[in-house]
Amino acid sequence: MNIRRFSTRDATFDADLKALLAFETAQDDQIDLVVADILRNVKQRGDAAVLEYTKRFDHLDVAGLSSLEISQVELHAALEALPAAQREALQQAAERVRLYHEKQLMSSWSYTEDDGTLLGQQVTPLDRVGLYVPGGKAAYPSSVLMNAIPAKVAGVEELIMVVPTPNGERNQLVLAAAAVCGVDRVFCIGGAQAVGALAYGTETVPQVDKIVGPGNAYVAAAKRRVFGVVGIDMVAGPSEILVICDGKTNPDWVAMDLFSQAEHDELAQAILLSPDAEFLDKVAASAARLVEEMPRKDIIKTSLQGRGALIQVKDLEEAARISNYIAPEHLELSLDDPLAFSKKIKHAGAIFMGRDTCEALGDYCAGPNHVLPTSRTARFSSPLGVYDFQKRSSLIMVSAEGAQKLGKVAATLAYGEGLQAHARSAEYRLKK
Amino acid sequence: MNIRRFSTRDATFDADLKALLAFETAQDDQIDLVVADILRNVKQRGDAAVLEYTKRFDHLDVAGLSSLEISQVELHAALEALPAAQREALQQAAERVRLYHEKQLMSSWSYTEDDGTLLGQQVTPLDRVGLYVPGGKAAYPSSVLMNAIPAKVAGVEELIMVVPTPNGERNQLVLAAAAVCGVDRVFCIGGAQAVGALAYGTETVPQVDKIVGPGNAYVAAAKRRVFGVVGIDMVAGPSEILVICDGKTNPDWVAMDLFSQAEHDELAQAILLSPDAEFLDKVAASAARLVEEMPRKDIIKTSLQGRGALIQVKDLEEAARISNYIAPEHLELSLDDPLAFSKKIKHAGAIFMGRDTCEALGDYCAGPNHVLPTSRTARFSSPLGVYDFQKRSSLIMVSAEGAQKLGKVAATLAYGEGLQAHARSAEYRLKK
Numbered sequence: 001m002n003i004r005r006f007s008t009r010d011a012t013f014d015a016d017l018k019a020l021l022a023f024e025t026a027q028d029d030q031i032d033l034v035v036a037d038i039l040r041n042v043k044q045r046g047d048a049a050v051l052e053y054t055k056r057f058d059h060l061d062v063a064g065l066s067s068l069e070i071s072q073v074e075l076h077a078a079l080e081a082l083p084a085a086q087r088e089a090l091q092q093a094a095e096r097v098r099l100y101h102e103k104q105l106m107s108s109w110s111y112t113e114d115d116g117t118l119l120g121q122q123v124t125p126l127d128r129v130g131l132y133v134p135g136g137k138a139a140y141p142s143s144v145l146m147n148a149i150p151a152k153v154a155g156v157e158e159l160i161m162v163v164p165t166p167n168g169e170r171n172q173l174v175l176a177a178a179a180v181c182g183v184d185r186v187f188c189i190g191g192a193q194a195v196g197a198l199a200y201g202t203e204t205v206p207q208v209d210k211i212v213g214p215g216n217a218y219v220a221a222a223k224r225r226v227f228g229v230v231g232i233d234m235v236a237g238p239s240e241i242l243v244i245c246d247g248k249t250n251p252d253w254v255a256m257d258l259f260s261q262a263e264h265d266e267l268a269q270a271i272l273l274s275p276d277a278e279f280l281d282k283v284a285a286s287a288a289r290l291v292e293e294m295p296r297k298d299i300i301k302t303s304l305q306g307r308g309a310l311i312q313v314k315d316l317e318e319a320a321r322i323s324n325y326i327a328p329e330h331l332e333l334s335l336d337d338p339l340a341f342s343k344k345i346k347h348a349g350a351i352f353m354g355r356d357t358c359e360a361l362g363d364y365c366a367g368p369n370h371v372l373p374t375s376r377t378a379r380f381s382s383p384l385g386v387y388d389f390q391k392r393s394s395l396i397m398v399s400a401e402g403a404q405k406l407g408k409v410a411a412t413l414a415y416g417e418g419l420q421a422h423a424r425s426a427e428y429r430l431k432k
Numbered sequence: 433m434n435i436r437r438f439s440t441r442d443a444t445f446d447a448d449l450k451a452l453l454a455f456e457t458a459q460d461d462q463i464d465l466v467v468a469d470i471l472r473n474v475k476q477r478g479d480a481a482v483l484e485y486t487k488r489f490d491h492l493d494v495a496g497l498s499s500l501e502i503s504q505v506e507l508h509a510a511l512e513a514l515p516a517a518q519r520e521a522l523q524q525a526a527e528r529v530r531l532y533h534e535k536q537l538m539s540s541w542s543y544t545e546d547d548g549t550l551l552g553q554q555v556t557p558l559d560r561v562g563l564y565v566p567g568g569k570a571a572y573p574s575s576v577l578m579n580a581i582p583a584k585v586a587g588v589e590e591l592i593m594v595v596p597t598p599n600g601e602r603n604q605l606v607l608a609a610a611a612v613c614g615v616d617r618v619f620c621i622g623g624a625q626a627v628g629a630l631a632y633g634t635e636t637v638p639q640v641d642k643i644v645g646p647g648n649a650y651v652a653a654a655k656r657r658v659f660g661v662v663g664i665d666m667v668a669g670p671s672e673i674l675v676i677c678d679g680k681t682n683p684d685w686v687a688m689d690l691f692s693q694a695e696h697d698e699l700a701q702a703i704l705l706s707p708d709a710e711f712l713d714k715v716a717a718s719a720a721r722l723v724e725e726m727p728r729k730d731i732i733k734t735s736l737q738g739r740g741a742l743i744q745v746k747d748l749e750e751a752a753r754i755s756n757y758i759a760p761e762h763l764e765l766s767l768d769d770p771l772a773f774s775k776k777i778k779h780a781g782a783i784f785m786g787r788d789t790c791e792a793l794g795d796y797c798a799g800p801n802h803v804l805p806t807s808r809t810a811r812f813s814s815p816l817g818v819y820d821f822q823k824r825s826s827l828i829m830v831s832a833e834g835a836q837k838l839g840k841v842a843a844t845l846a847y848g849e850g851l852q853a854h855a856r857s858a859e860y861r862l863k864k
Binding site for chain 2: 413
């Protein structure tokens with residue numbers, strides 16, 4: 001296996017790094033047209049359209065959409081039927097994720113000024129949220145936990161999950177995860193038709209206020225299109241890890257940490273920064289040896305050879321600067337005093353500190369969310385959280401006295417902007 | 433002037449309300465194609481492309497983009513040249529907006545578990561933000577304040593404003609507002625080419641991490657397209673106000689408050705809910721009389737006749753329910769004990785409480801932001817705030833002891849999902 005090597009001393013390093021990171025989520029026009037058609041149909045014809053697409057794409061032929069709903073009894077049966085170790089792991093993970101996310105809850109606040117004017121923000125949960133769960137190979141129960149628990153902690157009243165079940169095959173781990181999280185309703189539908197059903201509502205599927213969760217290119221295109229009608233989470237790119245190591249961690253550990261992103265997807269990106277050239281050699285050797293043992297070795301090789309890199313930096317200061325440029329989804333600080341080092345990090349989805357903190361712990365059970373900004377979007381966005389399922393309303397209650405002072409300021413500015421009704425409405429409240 | 437009247441007792445009320453609110457921001461395919469072309473060109477050719485479009489659309493022919501930058505000296509000169517009353521109003525408004533937004537600052541947090549594992553979130557500002565300010569009739573200095581101040585409070589290092597100046601005409605109020613807010617750099621460019629310059633960066637215009645601010649259909653389409661490369665704020669629809677009144681407020685005041693939204697735009701929406709039919713008559717009479725005095729009476733009439741409504745409700749409880757369905761951008765509670773009533777409100781951009789609190793105060797100087805969710809999006813989104821210019825990174829530092837417990841849970845779940853490298857990387861940290 002040949003993972004690319006760079007050094008920041010290379011004359012072409014800046015251009016090489018830019019090329020390495022280049023990734024544009026191509027918006028496929030053909031997919032977009034198909035999706036537009038599906039959405040229009042679902043909006044106009046509701047259940048009937050969803051049933052037709054489900055028959056065509058998932059080979060499920062049923063009389064009514066209600067027969068594609070999975071009952072709470074079935075969800076809990078799926079949980080009970082799991083091997084004990086798996087059930088307990090799921091419950092322990094859910095409990096830790098819940099505890100962490102409870103720290104994110106925002107509360108309403110207000111303050112009153114001397115003249116009695118009250119200002120603040122009222123924080124409320126979204127009413128109803130849709131959770132998309134992919135079918136097939138990317139159906140991860142951990143993903144159900146990470147999307148559903150923040151919504152429930154926020155106080156969302158009704159959480160509606162959709163999951164395609166081609167040929168009627170149901171993923172029992174996913175259903176068990178839904179039971180653990182208290183998902184309220186589950187429909188066996190998927191694709192753009194499921195996104196449309198959630199966004200517009202049908203006779204059977206209630207309209208939601210926001211749709212979250214990962215999906216394929218059709219689902220992503222559908223989410224982009226219904227944005228505005230409902231809220232959506234980020235459209236995620238391929239997964240990424242950046243490891244910064246001082247050279248003193250077991251190279252096998254670092255190689256396996258790189259694999260743990262690479263195994264997700266051929267387009268996943270795993271990069272190691274170290275000032276120690278010999279250590280980079282050792283990690284390369286570990287990777288070459290260990291990859292042959294991995295069941296997903298083909299994916300890992302394609303990912304690491306196509307988009308991975310081992311980069312020699314001058315020192316750890318330079319590593320921090322490069323990391324801030326990359327703004328990685330996952331950042332491992334495998335070095336001494338990682339907490340102090342973390343203060344140098346400006347942009348990252350999640351920061352894993354210390355040699356014992358492998359990224360896999362964060363994916364499942366440390367507590368923080370595993371839905372994180374990819375493709376350099378950590379420059380401006382955050383992990384999925386409770387705050388994504390709450391929203392704020394400004395509170396303004398101006399006292400009669402406050403209205404005298406503010407009214408004059410507002411009227412002056414309103415006249416300046418040529419908005420006379422604004423000015424007059426403020427002036428009405430002035431005591432003559 | 434004929435404003436539509438409804439009663440919730442009408443058999444067709446639900447359908448009438450839905451039709452009244454129906455508004456889809458049409459995504460014009462023709463505009464979208466033009467914008468795609470402009471963005472591609474700016475991305476590839478940088479300054480040269482921006483200069484060509486600026487010549488074509490704004491009739492400004494200059495040798496280099498740097499000659500379209502406005503210096504800090506000019507910005508401050510614009511502020512000094514204002515009439516004293518206007519300058520002071522601008523400064524007072526800015527100060528109040530700043531004080532309010534300082535309450536929104538998020539801080540980093542973390543906690544340590546019994547076994548020494550640390551979890552938390554690190555909060556950091558965005559590095560660089562672009563602020564789009566429209567030219568022409570919609571160039572509002574208050575809009576500069578409302579977009580720039582939260583960014584500066586968040587700690588954004590560099591705030592870059594773009595504003596088109598067709599034929600070289602510069603709006604002195606807008607430049608003065610930029611000076612008041614501490615905008616760092618200003619370029620006289622606009623349209624999709626300005627959005628492209630900010631998103632991709634050119635030789636002269638630095639690349640930003642997020643673009644905020646209102647714009648026309650071309651600007652909105654460009655923002656949608658660059659979303660992902662940079663962050664964007666919401667794409668706003670027409671402005672809206674909903675007034676809930678018990679019938680005891682001066683009907684002239686309520687009519688003028690409805691005007692203050694209607695005067696923005698022919699498509700703006702102003703709705704009044706009251707249980708008092710006679711009061712609705714009085715407001716209609718006030719509106720018919722007062723509109724003739726308004727300089728913007730044509731816009732107000734078109735807006736109120738096309739999209740306005742006076743709705744008789746059974747009682748104020750019902751008014752709250754209807755308001756939660758509408759999820760208005762601006763909600764005025766013109767009634768007794770508005771603070772108690774506000775607890776019934778689940779979805780609204782801003783809640784103006786009490787007969788003295790006209791919406792115009794909030795537009796300019798009460799303190800809260802005037803960039804608010806429109807078109808029912810208050811169901812899932814919030815006013816623009818400091819939180820839009822900060823982002824979070826998860827912090828995870830697992831102790832050696834914690835890694836034992838968490839490693840087993842993670843490995844169990846990872847094997848369940850068929851992700852063996854995840855499992856192995858967690859198992860490496862287990863002490864044999």
